[in-house]
Amino acid sequence: MSDNVKVAVRVRPFNNREKEKNSVCIISMHEKTTTIRNPESNEEKSFAFDYSYWSHNPSDPNFATQAIVFNDLGIGVLENAWKGYNVSLFAYGQTGSGKSYSMVGYGVDKGIIPCACQELFRRISENPDSTVTFKGPYVDGLALLPVKDLAYIEQLMDEGTRARTVASTQMNATSSRAHTIFTIILTQTTTNMTTMKVMDKVSKINLVDLAGSERAASTGATGDRLKEGAAINKSLSALGNVISALADASEKKGKQVFVPYRDSILTWLLKESLGGNSRTIMIAALSPADINYEETLSTLRPNQKLIRELQEEVERLRKLA
Template sequence: SERSNVRVAVRVRPMNQREKAKQSSCVISMNENKTILQSNAAVSPGKVQKGPTEFIFDHCFWSTDDSDPDNYAGQEEVFRTLGEGIIENTYQGYNVCIFAYGQTGSGKTYSMMGTDDEPGLIPRFCSALLNKESKGTVTVELSYMEIYNEKVRDLLKLKKSKTELSVREHNILGPYVEGLSQHAVSTWEDIKLLLVAGNKCRTTAATKMNEESSRSHAIFTLTITQIFHNQESGTSKELNSKFNLVDLAGSERASKSGAQGKRLVESGNINKSLTFLGRVISSLAEEKNRRQSYVSYRESVLTWLLKNSLGGNSKTVMLATISPADDNYGETHSTLVYAERARKIVNEATVNEDTKF
């Protein structure tokens, strides 16, 4: 097995219309792998003043001024940087997990899904995965689910399946969702059709319930199976890996509830999962807790399902997205603190290999 830290990247988006109209000032600067948050003096006069705070990450993406292409990290650059080695890892049989974290409106969906003209990480990773050559026979299956209010919903559910699914744990393969539909795919077009259908499922629900989409987590998983036959010995070897792309609910829910130690009840259970994600991240960041037995993954659906991606059998990348504007100072600060903590998590990834006779 191979040990590696969670790789953490931060991306700062352009000012939006509202921020421009308010003539917000930019409180973020980046210098190689450092992200610097300006002093809060201008933002909260009268409060205890902090000087500029520096955070170190694996990658910092400056995507604030797209009129200056030389100093703008576009979708292709983000993909190339984060994707380096990841496609190979998947084909070597490792699990991979990429998750996007940040307040609502900070650019999670833009970075993950992107637009038709500027496709994001999901379409780019999918195409790269499907185009990769392998010596084995490859099958790729897709599942797409949503976690909302501690309930798992299949976004691609077959007509007769249950609406609410349960999480179970296999003693070797780890946690999984029972009855989650799997869809064989072979091209990006196949995947896109399923994603569009799945996203519609999310949006329909969102109009019924206020702000639901920013409170739900979407987990998109590709399961890649490679079978290698050995003609001489008559044996075959199977390599299995999961590629998870997670669009987390807006992080403002976490910072306003339990993540800072207040009682969970206060969040009205709105987003228990995100609260516990914060706790799991914090407790994994402390050396003495690194042995997984001390971390209570099962407290929430999200952390349970991501168990193997957080300090488990996985190569994990976290993309934290932030706004550059002074009026988001507080949320930006807490996102950066979270992200810096996540960097301390050590994953132990092993190849999922099975020899059959």
């Protein structure tokens, strides 16, 4: 598959609600292929991804730990950022499917964001090349704050988590009804020791925990929660529209196509990270349970479309370069 866009899927253990309902696991994985079974008709559908992570039962020899996921996806993000690419990593899926577990983690099971920050500062402190220096400002909303160490990033993340609106729905008591975008700007400053000329290589790393993708009907949300759900679906579909406009542009080779980046704050923030000099990774988070069949199928499907469109765009840009 393309180097520029990669899609991963990860299936989590049953939660208490699924256990209480005596749920059956309808997901299976074989190498890079993920298969979902319709619990009523037993019909199976298979999808190929760059990575399929089996995190359903720890006793399985193929069980994917946080460290395994970080070593593939998190290290890949850092390596591309070091080369000067803008990199975005999105977690996508219904509320309770494991997006925040992969991106942020819980307790000692640290996710990609804290592990990537730790590794980033380790690499900076062990940088053997004295002609290169680094700084890594952190973007929080409209504030741009320079950070020197891991402890300060952790403090900012805690403040960010506390400030987020967390509302309870029937799906999950800790469901987050907002997109969380964690951005690091990595600047590598190289000094040419002969000419003493200074050159900056700047890359933007976006680590995005998207709000739940579930349709309003399945959440039982009403009033303000329902309005919030509509806004979330709007920004997810704005993301889809940006990606299909980029794909359109690739079909109409060279002709100007309007890309609706300004349709949502999400796509506006990610503008320079989706076209051009960028790398994108999607992680689709899946519930294993039969009771979530419809939502899980819709999580698997758009990604097939998303990856195809992103790949086409990337191919177009490669030809233009």
